Amino acid sequence: xxxxxxxxxxxxxxxxxxxxxxxxxxxxxxxxxxxxxxxxxxxxxxxxxxxxxxxxxxxxxxxxxxxxxxxxxxxxxxxxxxxxxxxxxxxxxxxxxxxxxxxxxxxxxxxxxxxxxxxxxxxxxxxxxxxxxxxxxxxxxxxxxxxxxxxxxxxxxxxxxxxxxxxxxxxxxxxxxxxxxxxxxxxxxxxxxxxxxxxxxxxxxxxxxxxxxxxxxxxxxxxxxxxxxxxxxxxxxxxxxxxxxxxxxxxxxxxxxxxxxxxxxxxxxxxxxxxxxxxxxxxxxxxxxxxxxxxxxxxxxxxxxxxxxxxxxxxxxxxxxxxxxxxxxxxxxxxxxxxxxxxxxxxxxxxxxxxxxxxxxxxxxxxxxxxxxxxxxxxxxxxxxxxxxxxxxxxxxxxxxxxxxxxxxx
Numbered sequence: 319x320x321x322x323x324x325x326x327x328x329x330x331x332x333x334x335x336x337x338x339x340x341x342x343x344x345x346x347x348x349x350x351x352x353x354x355x356x357x358x359x360x361x362x363x364x365x366x367x368x369x370x371x372x373x374x375x376x377x378x379x380x381x382x383x384x385x386x387x388x389x390x391x392x393x394x395x396x397x398x399x400x401x402x403x404x405x406x407x408x409x410x411x412x413x414x415x416x417x418x419x420x421x422x423x424x425x426x427x428x429x430x431x432x433x434x435x436x437x438x439x440x441x442x443x444x445x446x447x448x449x450x451x452x453x454x455x456x457x458x459x460x461x462x463x464x465x466x467x468x469x470x471x472x473x474x475x476x477x478x479x480x481x482x483x484x485x486x487x488x489x490x491x492x493x494x495x496x497x498x499x500x501x502x503x504x505x506x507x508x509x510x511x512x513x514x515x516x517x518x519x520x521x522x523x524x525x526x527x528x529x530x531x532x533x534x535x536x537x538x539x540x541x542x543x544x545x546x547x548x549x550x551x552x553x554x555x556x557x558x559x560x561x562x563x564x565x566x567x568x569x570x571x572x573x574x575x576x577x578x579x580x581x582x583x584x585x586x587x588x589x590x591x592x593x594x595x596x597x598x599x600x601x602x603x604x605x606x607x608x609x610x611x612x613x614x615x616x617x618x619x620x621x622x623x624x625x626x627x628x629x630x631x632x633x634x635x636x637x638x639x640x641x642x643x644x645x646x647x648x649x650x651x652x653x654x655x656x657x658x659x660x661x662x663x664x665x666x667x668x669x670x671x672x673x674x675x676x677x678x679x680x681x682x683x684x685x686x687x688x689x690x691x692x693x694x695x696x697x698x699x700x701x702x703x704x705x706x707x708x709x710x711x712x713x714x715x716x717x718x719x720x721x722x723x724x725x726x727x728x
Contacts, residue, residue, distance in 0.1 A: 397564060398510065398522070398524060400566075401510055401562060401564070401565075401566040402510070402512070402522050404566050405493075405495055405512065405560070405562060405566045406462065406512055406520045406522070407461075407462040407493040408436060408437045408492070408493040408494050408495040409434060409435070409436060409437075409462070409495065409512045409513065409514075409520050409559055409560065410434065410435045410436075410437060410444055410459050410460060410461055410462075411432060411433075411434060411435075411459075411460040411514045411517075411519055411520075412432065412433045412434065412435050412444070412446055412450055412451065412457065412458070412459060412460070412469075412483065412558060413430070413431075413432045413457075413458045413460065414430030414431055414432070414450070414451060414453075414454035414455075414456065414457050414458070415428065415429060415430050415454065415455050415456040415458075416428050416429075416430040416453045416454060416455050417455045430453065430454055430455075431450065432450075432514065432517060432555055433446060433447060433450030433451075433513075433514070433555060433556075433557040433558040433559075434446065434450075434512075434513035434514045434555065434556055434557060434558045434559030434572070435450070435459070435483060435558045435559070436494075436495040436558075436559065436560045436568060436571075437492050437493065437494050437495060438494055438495065438497070438598070439494065440487070440491075440492045440494060441484075441487070442459075442467075442469075442484055442485045442486055442487045442492065443482055443483075443484055443602065444459060444469065444482065444483040444484070444485070445480065445481075445482060445558070445571065445594060445598060446480075446481055446482075446483060446557075446558030446571075447479050447480065447481065447557045447558040447571065447573055447589075448474050448475060448476050448478075448479045448480055448481040449479055449537070449557065450481070450557050450558045451471045451474075451481050451483060452474075452476075454471060456468060457469045457470065457471055457483055459483060459485045460519075461490075461492075462493075462519070462520060465490070467485040467486065467487070467488075468485065469483040469484060469485035470483065470484050470485070471483055472484045472601070472602065472605060473598075473600070473601025473602055473604070473605045473606065474601070474605070474606065475597050475601060475606065475607045476536075476540070476726065477540050477542070477607070477689065477693055478542055478589055478593055478594075478597060478607075479536060479542060479573050479574075479589060480571065480589060480593075480594055480597055480598075480601070481601070482598060482601045482602055495560050495562075495568050496566070496567050496568065497567065497568055497591055497594075497595060498562075498563050498565065498567025498568055498569045498591055499567075499569070499591065499592060500546065500569045500570060500590035500591045500592045500593075501590075501592055503527055503530050503546065503569065504527065505526075505527050505528065505529060505530065506526050506527065507526060507527045507563070507564075508524070508525075508526055508563075508564050509524070509525055509526060509527055509548050509550055509561055509562060509563060509569070509570075510522060510523070510524050510525075510550065510561075510562045510564075511523045511524075511525075511548070511550040511551070511552055511556060511559060511560070511561050511562070511572055511586075512559055512560060512562065513552070513555060513556035513557070513558070513559030513560075513572060514555045514556070514559070515551075515552075515553035515554065515555040515556050516553060516554065516555050517555060518555075521556075523550045523551040523552070524550055525548050525549040525550030525551070525584075526548065526549060526550075527546060527547070527548055528547045528548055528549050528584075528585070529546075529547035530544070530546055530547070531543075531544050531545075532544070532545040532546070532547050532587060533545065534574065534587050536574075539684075539686045540686055540689055540690065541686065541690045542573075542589060543690075543693075544590050544593070545573070545587045545588065545589065545590070546561065546569070546570045546587065546588040546589075546590055547585065547586070547587055548561060548570075548586050548587075548588065549584040549585070549586070550586060551584070551586070552572050552575050552586035553575070556572045556586075557572060557573060557574070558571060558572065558573075559571075559572050560572070561588040568591050569588075569590070569591050570588030570589060570590055570591055571588055571589045571591070571594055572586060572587075572588045573587055573588055573589050574586070574587050575587070606723075608696065608697065608720060608721070609692060609693065609694075609695055609696065609720075609721045610692050610695035610696050610697050610698070610699050610701075610718030610719070610720070610721065611692060611697075611718055611719055611720065611721035611722065611725070612646050612651075612688075612692075612701075612703070612716060612718065612719075613640065613641040613644040613645055613646045613647075613719045614637045614638075614639065614640045614641070614646050614651060614653065615637070615638040615639045615640075615653070616635040616636065616637060616638070616674065616685065616688060617635065617636045617637075617638050617662070617667050618635055618636075618684055618685050619631070619632065619633060619634055619635070619636055619673070623636065623662070623669075626660075626669075627669045627670075629673070630706065630708075630709055631673055631675065631706050633675070633683035633684075634673040634674055634675040634682060634683060634706065635673065635674040635682060635684075635685065635688060636654070636667070636669070636671055636672075636673050637651060637652065637653050637654065637671035637672045637673070637674065637705070638653060638654050638667040638668045638671060639653040639654060639656070639668055639671070640652070640653040640671075644719070645716065645717045645718070645719055646716055649714055649715065649716040649717065650714045650716075651672055651703065651705065651714060651716060652671055652672045652707065653668060653671040653672075654667065654668025654669050654670045654671035655668055655669065655670040655671075656668055658670070672705035672706070672707050672712075673705060673706040673707075674688070674703060674704070674705050675704050675705065675706055675711070676703070676704030677691040677692070677701050677702070677703055677704070678691065678701050678702055679702075682704075692718070692721075695718055696718070697718055697719055697720040698717060698718065699717070699718050700715050700716065700717050700718070701715070701716055701718060702714070702715055702716075703715075703716050
């Protein structure tokens with residue numbers, strides 16, 4: 319039997335105590351107060367997870383108080399989260415089918431494009447861009463929960479690139495995106511965009527308003543006035559989705575980007591929501607926006623007409639004819655000589671009429687200028703038309719008729 323000295327017995331006893339304590343700590347039988355020199359996640363006595371704040375001096379467990387989970391985010395992050403969670407379910411993915419001709423010249427369905435839209439009424443009305451549904455044979459509305467409904471385009475406004483799609487929600491409770499206002503926007507104001515870029519559903523991007531009142535030309539050479547410019551990333555698939563303010567209200571409808579590559583370079587444009595609020599009721603009621611029009615047949619001047627007719631102006635709209643007994647004729651506008659028709663491409667025109675060069679102090683050089691000048695007018699409105707008659711410029715007040723269906727700038 320081995321004998322130990324008093325000193326050796328003390329060392330063995332202390333070693334045993336340390337070993338037992340270490341084992342107990344490893345199995346969770348002993349808890350040591352933490353010094354909170356950094357944020358950490360622990361468990362309370364009730365097994366609840368709690369987040370501890372970052373502190374600068376050691377404290378006991380009794381002094382470490384659990385805080386709200388939101389304290390882990392900045393105020394700006396919390397605002398983004400709040401807006402997204404309150405609005406995103408009102409943003410839909412729109413997909414379309416189009417018709418194309420096969421080798422036998424038979425129309426067959428073909429996959430179309432995709433875009434975004436905002437539910438603006440719980441009855442199933444969706445606001446989107448006209449170019450998203452422009453050539454659609456079928457339209458499908460895809461909701462946040464994955465459900466899909468076939469919709470119908472009930473109203474189109476190519477001049478503002480807006481359209482309304484209607485689907486039957488079949489009793490499903492819908493979240494709507496509320497309208498804001500866009501006439502008081504400030505450069506530098508924070509904005510958020512939600513859409514479906516490249517098929518990624520309800521993607522959020524943020525930025526600021528980079529400019530206001532931008533006139534932008536569409537693919538049909540029409541001008542959309544007062545566009546909102548933003549650096550919030552807008553990509554293919556975002557079209558038709560909402561641009562939101564910090565209250566989660568729609569202030570614009572994301573429409574187009576400026577990009578040399580096809581992807582976002584931080585220059586995007588949105589149709590102001592105030593424009594949408596004006597046209598949406600008409601789109602729902604009439605399927606179109608009722609606008610004013612001059613009851614004349616205008617022909618855009620080109621070098622051939624100018625040279626052949628020996629005109630004194632090179633830009634403007636020749637009035638080939640006026641409606642007999644119409645408002646324009648009664649106001650004093652003059653058409654061309656009906657006794658001397660001239661072949662112009664596939665059309666027949668009449669020379670010698672007035673040449674429109676301005677409407678309400680807006681210069682008119684092209685047909686698109688005429689559309690833009692009359693865009694915000696209604697039947698019965700009176701406009702001042704500046705015409706060149708011979709070598710004189712004459713201004714005539716002319717009442718407008720309702721624009722006939724089918725007149726469009728292609």
